[in-house]
Amino acid sequence: MKKQHLKLKETAERYLTELLSKGQVKARIIRRAMALRQLNQGATLQAVAETLKVEHWRVSIWRTKYLENGLDFLQAKPRAGRPVEIDGEQRAKITALACSATPAGRAKWSLQLLADKIVELEFCEGISPSQVRAILKKQPPPASQENVVYRRDDGDIFVPDRAAISGLWSSI
Numbered sequence: 001m002k003k004q005h006l007k008l009k010e011t012a013e014r015y016l017t018e019l020l021s022k023g024q025v026k027a028r029i030i031r032r033a034m035a036l037r038q039l040n041q042g043a044t045l046q047a048v049a050e051t052l053k054v055e056h057w058r059v060s061i062w063r064t065k066y067l068e069n070g071l072d073f074l075q076a077k078p079r080a081g082r083p084v085e086i087d088g089e090q091r092a093k094i095t096a097l098a099c100s101a102t103p104a105g106r107a108k109w110s111l112q113l114l115a116d117k118i119v120e121l122e123f124c125e126g127i128s129p130s131q132v133r134a135i136l137k138k139q140p141p142p143a144s145q146e147n148v149v150y151r152r153d154d155g156d157i158f159v160p161d162r163a164a165i166s167g168l169w170s171s172i
Contacts, residue, residue: 006039006063012071013040019074029074035062086124086135093123094135 008016016033019025031052038048039059049056065073086094097117102109111129118127 005042008040015071032062032074035059036066039063090123091135094118098136
């Protein structure tokens with residue numbers, strides 16, 4: 001089987017060595033960098049694939065992308081996706097609504113009832129019950145303590161001032 005050599009430039013070799021010596025780099029980037037270094041040392045696509053526990057065609061794609069784009073291919077390009085429709089302020093309003101008093105004749109909020117009320121109050125154009133569930137799912141305290149809504153034991157909603165918030169979180 002013919003070896004699939006790749007000749008890296010000196011600067012690229014130094015960059016890859018420095019990158020692999022860093023402490024925290026994404027596994028995807030480490031795998032790609034290691035593949036390039038092994039190919040540069042004369043390993044075959046199959047040998048590199050076995051070492052890195054990937055398919056040989058993947059190593060071939062990495063080699064081709066390196067030849068086309070240089071080391072820029074190491075960093076993943078932003079992927080297309082659906083834009084965020086519900087921002088932090090809207091999430092806070094949804095949480096506050098879920099913690100508020102239920103409509104007359106209801107013992108508690110259902111996800112569908114919340115979704116309908118959110119659209120009725122024009123917090124957003126449309127929302128599904130599963131999105132409401134994801135928003136209300138318990139999460140760790142937010143990094144920024146601004147615009148945080150709390151619920152008291154008696155069910156009332158309140159937003160404490162900044163001084164109270166910083167004192168609250170520093171005491172935990």
